[in-house]
Amino acid sequence: MKFLRTPTDRFKNLPDYRFKENYVQFREMQMHYVDEGAGEIILALHGEPSWSYLYRKFIPTLNNYRFIAPDFFGFGKSDKPINWRDYNYQFHLDSLHNFCEKLDLKEITLVVQDWGGLLGLGYLGQYPERFKRVVILNTFLPIGKKLKLPFKIWQLFSRYHPSLPVSGIIKYASHGKLSKEVLAAYDAPYPNRKFKAGAKAFPNLVPSNPKDPAVSYMVKAREVLATWQKPALVLFSDKDKVLGGLDRFFRKLMPAAREQQTLMIKNAGHFLQEEKGEEIATYIDAFIKGELEI
Template sequence: MDFIRTPEEQFKHLPNYSFSPNYLPIEGLRMHYVDEGPADADPVLMLHGEPTWSYLYRHMIPICAAAGHRVIAPDLIGFGKSDKPIHQSDYSYQAHMDWMKQFIEQLNLTNITLVCQDWGSLLGLRLAAENEHRFKAIVIGNGGLPTGEQSPPKAFKIWKAFALNSPWFPIARIIDSGSFKKLGKDEKRAYDAPFPNKKYKAGARAFPALVPVTPDDPASHANTQAWEVLKQWQKPFLTTFSNGDPITRGGDKYLQQRIPGCDGLPHQTLVGGHFLQEDSPREFAEAVNRLLGSNDAKTT
């Protein structure tokens, strides 16, 4: 597999991102991750989506680490400081699942609390369902696990067409337009940092087309099987969707009606667009901390 690695100088002096880098070898590729907080604490696994990287969680990581949690935020293959296969055909839903499974196995993560959004949810929910013994709780904002049985919203169809066909794919501007807040100049530089030119964007370009939109999609069966687990999921499952996302709006109610672990939890609607980690990072992080404090209290 041909891949490229973003030069380290691209990541110098990024605002609010002074975390020490960590790397794991995954099938000949190097995967980067942030690992903050007590090393012996239960892990909070924060999974980013499209077209972001672990920088998305820069404001949340210190809040959860300060509460005594070990916070792990990987860059998916093709994103951030992780290696980037150069052909879109190198990326598939299953390939991302295999990479992430190897990641949690190599780190031997157990008692995981999953925090996820966007593609972090498409990967994370399946990861939890297929490795249930490793997970103790889930917090999801603006995400889901589609099986292709429901028609995607118009906003997603527009986004998919743009990602596949537009000669221009401005990462930072995409994130800026999907947030209520306006990113600063240095924040935009940070989101663009992993992608010096179009050769580095194959993974970001590929993701929208990998979302199952028909029942015969290659990922539909595995996602349907994962739903069979989630429909029996009794562990805490908290939703923290935002009030301004045209793609996932209403998804929180869908999850709450189908996943038993949602019952009785203090679900929240946060202020923000698609990238709620930009708009309501403190509220999102504090929701995670409250859930874990309550959950820990119940188990001690």
Template sequence: MAKVHRTPDDRFAGLADYPFDPRYHLLSDGLRLHYVDEGPREATPVLMMHGEPSWSYLYRKMIGPVVEAGYRVIAPDLIGFGKSDKPTDKGAYTYAGHVAWMREWFEAMGLGNVILACQDWGSLVGLRLVTAMPDCFAGVVLSNGGLPAGQEPPPAFAKWRAFSKYSPVFPIGGILQRATTTELPDHVVAAYDAPYDTRASKAGARIFPSLVPLGENVEVPAQIEAWKVLETFDRPFTCCFSDGDPITRGGDAMFRERVPGARDNPLHRTLKGGHFIQEDDPEGFVGAILDTARRAGV
């Protein structure tokens, strides 16, 4: 196995508004995956999946309200992010590998009747879980994400991909700040920086934009197959994209046209904010989740 970095626990001490007990699952290849698990174990699970370069801290404003509404909230950190282990070789990261890691964890958790809430890479991985195990999901809430399958990258994304690949500095917290319309307090910016105490620990965050299957990419055939499953998914599928994200703006149209559960769904809405809507409009995202769960009857 490639060299793996494990961020020291003291980097996460005293994070504001993130009081959740850490939980860990050891994957078959020895990597340790961290997740938040709050609320009654017997309740309907809401799976909140983060993107890049964030981690489960992104959902800190949403976990409590969804639990208070009677649900179990599970928020994992992707391998390479947050409190999960971080291979330091960029070559250790592939799209298929991430889907496999998360599927192994998901199956070990024994989850069913799940409402998926996802954004950014959380949708790239999360929607692949849905299409691999559609019977395990009662509904989907998608914000500022997608399931690309060989399209040409938007200009804003092409710039981001080049920055992540070539920039000599990669300030995670600063990147989150620039992709929100909310002015993040210094301690919040620091919390997004917390998982990355070494330059090498940012390998996953650095490589992720290059793994998105836009243009020619090894994962395009798998994406096409995943879309075939989505085109049969008739459970509630709600889009709640923001009005201020230059990368994903308009990306909901494809889902509303092609996914049966998204057609004639009265719950679609536009949220106020930038790319990381969990910071800019967490209440709106929570509302979409709860409405979708009710529509799904869970």
């Protein structure tokens, strides 16, 4: 598998992102992750086309925990296979399993959003014993039903665009205005289009028929979450153009989520961590401490 490694100078002077670099090996490639603080483990997984930069605002608020945020292959500071066909659900899931094994992560509070949910919850479905709590931000668990036209258009756009406009996607899916410096940070991992195969692949990996190999993982995740007895927090935003309203799916699915206070992050789009990171982190802190009202 041929891959590229983003030059380190692309990541100089990013706003509010001055964390130590950490890496684990997987199939001769380097997977980068942020690992800050000490205490109970929080594992935060990003989606498309973001990276661990998305979680930078969580870390100061959650400084009494060990906060871990990896970059999936093809994103952030992790290595990037060149051929978008090399990316598939199993590849990403195996790399996530390798990551958790190498770091010996247990008793995890899992935080997921977007594709971080498809992978993180898929992984939770396989290894529920690793996890102590789950925090579900804007995401879904598709099981191969027919996709709606807007999403099909998004798949075609991402697949055939000559150089996916990463920061433009972040900007479009956000509710408020983002600074040029922040948008540039989302572009930083991609010096040119050859580095964007992972971002190009993710939308087309969403299961669109029942025979998709990822469907069995989505089904298993739904089954595990439907009987989840550990703490769960569903926390969506109110201005999400992509997955708005799907919080109801998780609250209906999970008895543990129905027992929790219903919360909504106001005036934030799909990338709610970017727009309301400190607020979300405050809720997560209270959730872990058992201080959220029921």
